[in-house]
Amino acid sequence: MKENTKVYWKGLEQLTNSPDFVQNAHKEFAEAPPEENLDHSRRDFLKMMGFGVSAVALAACEAPIRKAIPYVNKPVDLDPSIANYYASTYINGGDYCSIVVKTREGRPIKVDGNALSSVTKGGTNAQVEASVLSLYDNDRLRAPKAAGKNTTWADLDKAIIAKLNEINAAGGQIRIVSNTVLSPSTKAAIDIFKAKYPTTQHIQYDQNSHYGIAKANEESFGTAMIPSYDFSKAKVIVSVGADFLNAWGSPIENTKQYAITRDAGEGKNDISRHYQFESNLSVTGANADYRTQIKPSEEGAVVVALYNEIASLAGAATVSGGIEKNYLKKAAQELWANRGKALVVAGSNDKAVQVLVNGINDLLGSYGVTILPHLPVYFRQGDDAAMANFVSEVEGGKVAGVIFFNCNPVYDHPMGAKIGAALKSVSLSLSTSYKEDETASMTAFLAPDHHYLEAWNDAEPKKNHFSLAQPAITPIFKTRAAQESFMTWAGESNVDYFEFVKNNWKNRFFTSGNLQSFWDKCLYDGVLELPVEAASVSFAGNVSAAASAIAANYKSGAEFELAIYENGTVGNGSQANNPLLQELPEPITKAVWDHYVLISQKDAAAKGITNPESKTRYANITANGKTVKLPVLIQPGLAQGVLAVAIGYGRTKAGKVADGIGENVYPMVTMTNGSLNFSAAEAKFELLSEDYQIAQTQTHHTYMGRQTVIREFVSNEVKENPEILTKSFAPKVATWLDKDHQVKPGELSMWKGHDYKNHHW
Incomplete structure (x- = not known):
């Protein structure tokens, strides 16, 4: 097999010059797609055709509409084929994005980022973009359920209130379990419920837990919180297992900030240096300048070693432990050379690891510059210890009532099987999920919430940064806002959640002027940001104890x-x-x-x-x-x-x-x-x-000799010769002489032009 000397390769087949790959390299399909095989599943069809194409084909198989009824009285703000846009907020547990929803004829069809938000800055990700399709999910609940059968909201409320009063009279314990709740108004509605039933405790958990960071900050600075990070201020970034561009912290915000430091365009002289130490190749690691492969058990030891390197340069005491890894010393030297403009993050959820990370950032002077403790974020409020205690309580028969607020711990919590088994002995179990998921299917009552595109809500993703969510469509099914459910079960007479949110904003944020104008402006912008006073912090973490805990826990x-x-x-x-x-x-x-x-x-x-x-x-x-x-x-x-x-x-x-x-x-x-x-x-x-x-697109498509598709350069070369960005990598476009000038492909048309003298469509 001939040796392949390519620097870039699309897949292992190309790297090893697989005969099959070489033979099919320039074909649109590596093998002929099946034409007359009725055994292929929808997945196989979608694998071959792609969802976008197949969706059109499948939709074409549906029965045509025989009659269309036009508007008798057309809404003032709605014109056929003309899109309307609404500022709103994507909230899915601790995942957040300020968005703009595009609608046609009253139906949401596209979600984009809201550029007015200083948090997400107009960015989105795959989950946010795709969430509009989940609105039309045919598996959504269409009405409330009791004992597995559809019921009315009135009958459901009557049964649930009776159960709650029975538990309350007996002094039984009630638990509300949810993912992170970002909404201040939702928390206020839950507080009303808790006031009515005093034994209620609200427990939050996250599938992608950051609890270790919060606990480390509690030890280090006296407050359990997750600070804001500013990657745009960092000249040197070191990440140990933190996929901050995809799934760690605030990835949409992080990506926007990170992109600023990586811009090699004209007039951009400083490009950040990024070191990544990780086990699995992540989106973040793929963007790093220097990447070192480590095992999960080595993450803590790498942080210890990095701390010792920095401490030695700073003249501070070192700790026991550590490990030698490629680029570790180089990373430490660059961090120290750029102290005050450096940032170290770690993906570990171990408090001990995060205490040492805090110690490193303290030595580097990162607090107040690239790390902002005075501006905590609320994306991950989950409490792993509280959730573990809940599982122990419900298993032990100490909990009489459980309300699962838009969460699914039977599926996405490590002790989900124990939770599911224990629900059989609970007096009251209900879920507000809009789908009959793994948890909801095991509860006695289902009180389905709206989809977020059908609902009013608000959010506080970080301190004093607020956003509003407004419905872009009338609820499709007989669902009800979960907040209204909580207030109804608490005996409240006025449970209009829209008015509740509006009054909450009036009482908290409105100071003077016209209230309606203030509210309309907030709705139009989708965001409201208030000033936050800067504050300094003093590191008090026990780095020696943290290093000892790491040595004791990570051996493999x-x-x-x-x-x-x-x-x-x-x-x-x-x-x-x-x-x-x-x-x-x-x-x-x-x-x-x-x-x-x-x-x-x-x-x-x-x-x-x-x-x-x-x-x-x-x-x-x-x-x-x-x-x-x-x-x-x-x-x-x-x-x-x-x-x-x-x-x-x-x-x-x-x-x-x-x-x-x-x-x-x-x-x-x-x-x-x-x-x-x-x-x-x-x-x-x-x-x-x-x-x-495996269905995989890794080796699909071909460069067909277009080497300019991949562009690589050294930053110093760009500084010395900025034209390299355009000249060295400009694609070669064929032109030909037509009469007296050169013609480019984009200037050529297969049809002759037509002179439109009057109106034309």
């Missing part, structure tokens, strides 16, 4: 470790039933409609695994007492001795799109130092004989 000599991560398509799985997200190629693997275990090239070779044209085999992966069966996918850039699996799959009650795709790996998550740990120090790998074809 196993053949494989497991890294559990969140990908850039289905995310945490709450929108897994959205075909747009299933069809979207995952940014790194380019796989679609599939769930898989990633393995490194060296480990794959040792196990005799190859992925020619995405053909692979199944394997059993066992970690933390849980075994899953998944196809194996070779991932270049994955650390040797590491297996990586994404959360968000293995749904059983999501709907026909998501059910049956992959395995649920949330049960593989364990607790370390009181926080959820998204890795396993020991994982067993058993290769099976069963074959599988």
Whole structure:
């Protein structure tokens, strides 16, 4: 086989010059698509055609509309074919984005970012963009349910209030369980419920927990919080396992800030330097200048080593432990040389690791510049310890009533199976989810909430940064705002949540002038931002104790470790039933409609695994007492001795799109130092004989000799010669002489022009 000397390659097939790849390199289809095979599933059809094309084809099979009834009285603000736009807010647990919703004839069809927000700055991500399709999900609940049967809201309220009063009279415990709640008005509605039923406690958890960061800041600075990060102010960035461009912190905001520091355009002299230490190849790692592969068990040791390097340069005391890794010393030297303009982040949810990260940033003078503790964010308010205590209480029969507020812990919490089993003995169990998901299907009552595009709401993603959500469409089904449900069950007579939100904003933010004008302006902009006073902090973390805790908790000599991560398509799985997200190629693997275990090239070779044209085999992966069966996918850039699996799959009650795709790996998550740990120090790998074809777009398309598609340069060269950005990489466009001038392809038309003298369409 001839050696391939290419620097860039689309897939392993091209890297190894696979005969099949070479033979089919310039074909539109590597093999002829099946024409007369009725055994192909919808997934196979979508694999071949793509969701956008197939959606049109499938829609064309539906019965045509026989009669269209025009508007008798057309709304003033609605014209056929003319789009209307509404500022609103995407909220999905702790995931947030200020948005602008595009509607036609009263139906939302597109979601874009709101440029007026200083948090998301007009950005979005895949989950935000695709969320408009979840509005039209056919698996949504159409009405409230009791004991598995549809009922009316009046009958449901009567039954629930009776249960609540019974529990309250007996002094029974009530728990409201939710993901992070960003809405101040929602919290106010819950407080009304808690005042009526004093034994109620509100417990928040996050699928992608950041609890360790909050606890580390409590030890370091006296307040349990997650600060704002400003990547735009950092000249040197070091990340240890934090995929901050995709799934860590505030990824939309982080991406906008990070892009500013990476702009090599004209007049941009300072480009940030980015070091990434990680197990799995992430979106963030793919953008790094220097990337080092490490195992999950080594993350803490890398942070210890980095702390010691910085402490030595600062003349401070070092701590025990550490590990030597490529680029670690170089990263420390660059951080120190750029102190005051440096930033270190870590993806670990271990408090001990985060205390050391705080210590590093304190030595570097990052607080007040690239880290803003006076401006905490509220994206991840989940309390891992409180959630673990809830599971213990409900298992022990100490909880009489549970309300699951728009969350699904039976699926997406590591102890979900215990929660599901315990619900059978609870006096009152209900869910406000708009779908009968894994948790809702196990409760006695279903009080479905609106989809966020049908609802009024507000949000406070970070301190004194507020945004409004307004409905872009009338509720499609017989759903009700969960906040109105809480107030109804608390015996409130006025439960119009729109008025509740408006009054809340009036009481909190309105100072003078015309109230309606103030409200209209807030609705029009979608955001309201108030000043925040800057404040200094003093680091008081015990770095020696943190280093000792890391040494005690992270020891591994196993053949494989497991890294559990969140990908850039289905995310945490709450929108897994959205075909747009299933069809979207995952940014790194380019796989679609599939769930898989990633393995490194060296480990794959040792196990005799190859992925020619995405053909692979199944394997059993066992970690933390849980075994899953998944196809194996070779991932270049994955650390040797590491297996990586994404959360968000293995749904059983999501709907026909998501059910049956992959395995649920949330049960593989364990607790370390009181926080959820998204890795396993020991994982067993058993290769099976069963074959599988992964749907993957990695080797689709061809450059066809267009070398200008990929552009690479050294920043110093750009500084010395800015024209390199355009001249060296300008595509070669063929032109030809026509009469007296050169003609470019874009100037050529196949049709003769026509002179329109009057009106034309």
